[in-house]
Amino acid sequence: MKNFKKICFVLGTLTATSTTAIAANYNANHFFAERHSMVRGPYVEFARRVAEKTNGDVTFQVFTGGSLLPPAASLQGLRDGVAQISYHAGTYTPAELPVANLIGNMAFYNTDPMVMAFASTEFGLTNPAALEEWAKNGVVFGGGYSTSQYFMMCNTTVETLADVKGKRLRMPGGAWTRFAEYIGAVPVSIPSSEMYTGLDTGSLDCAVAAADALDSFSLKDVVTSMNTLAIGNYYAGFEWGYNKAFWRGLSEDNKRVLFDEMAYELAQHRLAFDADVNKAVDAAKSNGMQVYSPDEALVSSLNRFVAEDEKVLIENAKKRGVENPEEILAQFKSIVDRWDALLNSVDRKDVDALAALAKTEIYDRLDLSTYGMK
Incomplete structure (x- = not known):
């Protein structure tokens, strides 16, 4: 090799x-x-x-x-x-x-x-x-380019802010990691190719990614619920x-x-x-996946995070020159x-x-x- x-x-x-x-x-x-x-x-x-x-x-x-x-x-x-x-x-x-x-x-x-x-x-x-x-x-x-919107695709029910707390969320790093911490979740930084294994073995509770991953990464086989909070796009x-x-x-x-x-x-x-x-969401729903809208507390937390995080972006950028x-x-x-x-x-x-x-x-x-x- x-x-x-x-x-x-x-x-x-x-x-x-x-x-x-x-x-x-x-x-x-x-x-x-x-x-x-x-x-x-x-x-x-x-x-x-x-x-x-x-x-x-x-x-x-x-x-x-x-x-x-x-x-x-x-x-x-x-x-x-x-x-x-x-x-x-x-x-x-x-x-x-x-x-x-x-x-x-x-x-x-x-x-x-x-x-x-x-x-x-x-x-x-x-x-x-x-x-x-x-x-x-x-x-x-x-x-x-841009991916489609990122959602939480989980092997457990995640509907409310209270449901998210303590959950291990696969995040792509950066602002997503900070958002997970902001809402009391545990960010896990792994590549998209490892999302399936993480959900299947239980080392992840949710994968945060575009929902085509239900098909392109076969997550439909290990995901039971999806929350439609729009967590940015990549x-x-x-x-x-x-x-x-x-x-x-x-x-x-x-x-x-x-x-x-x-x-x-x-x-x-x-x-x-x-x-x-x-196509992927429709197929997963027909296979039993539940789709939840975020509760008001979860939406409000995201809005507050967005308003507060820009200063962190600026500080991090300055540190990197x-x-x-x-x-x-x-x-x-x-x-x-x-x-x-x-x-x-x-x-x-x-x-x-x-x-x-x-x-x-x-x-x-x-x-x-x-x-x-x-």
Whole structure:
């Protein structure tokens, strides 16, 4: 296995540093399974269309399920050329991506996943502090994403604030961990791949994640109840990040293809993710899962936490060396509010209309001759 990883590293590095007009196969990395909505369209179909529209100049071999890079190594592996394009969850690298984690922890500011997918994309492509952070890590940011809303999926009844106290909740870290502690629960930080085992063995009482996990991670087999308190949504990091050497070797025409396809999949993915959630919840309910609305005390606790936690975000960002985090958050909120308004002007079930909005309002405004070249 060690030798295999070394071979992957060498091949990836050679590919990244040999980016000429010669057609080549490049590595695309995602740690979710191929059937997940974040992989099916944004990686598998994306790779197919990119190869077709670049006449084979840019052909990605898609590695899924962590088969090329495990979650915590995806940022370094992308930088080092093991992959030329990769998904990365920012929570795994808070020291390397303090700005990305600062805005990622604003998950409770607006819990509309469509708004946050488009807003996080614009921020990552245009904010000076974010761009400096990507460059420092050898990454060219391609586009963002957002999961659907996070709910508590439990192997016991969790309906009220009193029910939550003392429960062991799987949380993705950051603000979610602080919220668990705020309401008297016990946060457990494990990757999504371990949620099933935790619920099955009883080391977890609830998994806090998007409800498509009932199907994509088979949680429906071990979950008996779900609470619909909207505990934010996850968008830290990037859905598409590119190795810097690879990006610089692309022609402007091929970069435009990538931009256009990311704009399309940004929209397509959001609709597919929500469709997967609805399908998974319906199937789990038919299998006996109970769905509870949060009581007033639980809702009030979340609202108080959101109001109080922003100062913690700012303090943590300063400790990690972020300059002017207050200004960065203000800029991010402005972008979020802009997309909240923009998305009211379009049919949010029309993939092509949403993709066109992403193109005109984000990607078409970037200069292909300079973007990602510093």
